[in-house]
């Protein structure tokens with residue numbers, strides 16, 4: 001039988017960059033196919049070509065065995081394809097249903113029939129177990145829910161081939177499991193799924209087949225059952241990657257950050273932080289874990305100056321800074337890698353060097369008498385590109401043309417190189433490949449050893465356990481306990497994440 005989707009000999013260049021080189025692969029009906037490879041390997045480009053967002057320089061696309069030209073997404077949607085992008089494209093001020101039917105509104109007597117749209121969206125959501133309320137506004141939703149809206153949007157357009165570009169990068173482990181359940185339902189219904197991910201455990205868990213890309217070319221397509229993680233890593237990176245836990249240090253540094261009796265409300269005015277007390281010392285990594293929505297986001301916002309606490313104190317290097325805006329927090333000694341690189345992390349239209357300079361354009365040694373010293377800035381940007389493995393031709397490349405993982409590396413490079421006493425890192429390795437992740441972990445340890453106080457928040461519990469000197473668990477806006485990352489167990493952490501109040505002492 002013909003493949004549901006086939007790409008044959010597809011090549012695509014961006015100037016001197018060969019993003020795809022003679023790529024061929026096929027996906028059968030009802031198959032879940034994973035597409036993996038390092039940052040910049042060409043995964044997103046390949047799927048953009050399949051979806052008609054870009055034209056290949058050469059090669060062919062076949063749907064059910066028939067050669068087709070994907071002139072635009074309109075063509076591919078007409079052929080039953082749907083794509084959920086690496087960075088979502090929803091309109092925050094509109095409702096779920098309005099977003100889903102954007103551009104294909106259901107009308108009655110010449111007017112948009114909101115009720116019918118809402119009912120149709122609800123029916124689809126129920127059919128595939130997506131648990132979405134069609135009448136909520138997008139800006140009220142969690143990232144996980146936003147993504148399910150993107151999926152609904154694709155379903156509403158009649159897709160039977162669903163392409164997901166790093167769907168789990170922004171999800172918590174629980175949300176990822178929910179998503180896999182949904183993906184399996186698609187496959188059971190005979191639909192075809194192609195998904196991109198950097199999480200190899202997910203590849204092994206949910207896919208039927210895997211295609212590995214390296215430097216734009218196919219390394220191979222294999223049945224998942226014939227693969228293990230080591231083999232996959234070697235195919236992707238061409239070397240082995242070290243996942244060992246890092247050395248811990250005896251910590252005797254002074255207190256850099258102290259939160260005292262901190263309370264804050266969320267966007268809806270409900271209590272989000274309740275009596276949070278914690279200290280981060282120089283030379284120490286304090287990790288925060290918890291089920292998403294238990295106050296981690298608000299904690300990061302309060303410490304970075306994006307949200308004012310309703311009560312309590314924040315001391316940074318001994319100075320009371322609660323209620324300061326982000327600029328003043330930075331002046332007081334904060335560097336910050338935000339969870340969402342596109343919203344708060346980068347200026348996408350500007351080049352790499354400009355993004356590296358961001359926030360320092362008036363400071364020594366980068367400016368003199370109000371004039372930016374571009375020679376210096378560019379030399380420095382190139383040095384960081386090398387150190388943080390940012391893959392681009394040079395520092396003049398606009399950040400928006402970088403692959404997702406390489407954009408993340410730009411933010412990390414800028415913030416880590418500021419040598420601030422406090423480093424707040426929210427989801428440091430979101431979207432970065434396994435080799436680059438190792439590099440970022442090395443840099444986190446390097447900053448710690450240089451005396452930075454580091455507050456590390458990640459939905460990847462393994463990442464926190466591998467790096468942190470102390471781990472605090474959050475539940476319902478409070479710290480429900482502290483665990484020793486070296487000796488703790490999954491049960492102990494799980495218990496605290498679910499609201500159990502066992503302390504380290506009690507558990508010992």
Ligand SMILES: Nc1ncnc2c1ncn2[C@@H]1O[C@H](COP(=O)(O)OP(=O)(O)OP(=O)(O)O)[C@@H](O)[C@H]1O
Pocket residue numbers: 014017018019037038039040041042043044045046391392401402403404405406431433
């Ligand atoms: N519009 C563009 N203009 C110029 N170069 C581009 C453009 N889009 C992608 N590239 C380049 O093509 C290469 C492949 O990028 P692509 O986004 O496909 O990688 P990826 O495998 O999806 O990586 P990631 O895992 O980081 O998302 C990269 O070198 C990238 O910088």
Ligand SMILES: [Mg+2]
Pocket residue numbers: 043044045086165403404405
């Ligand atoms: Mg990508």
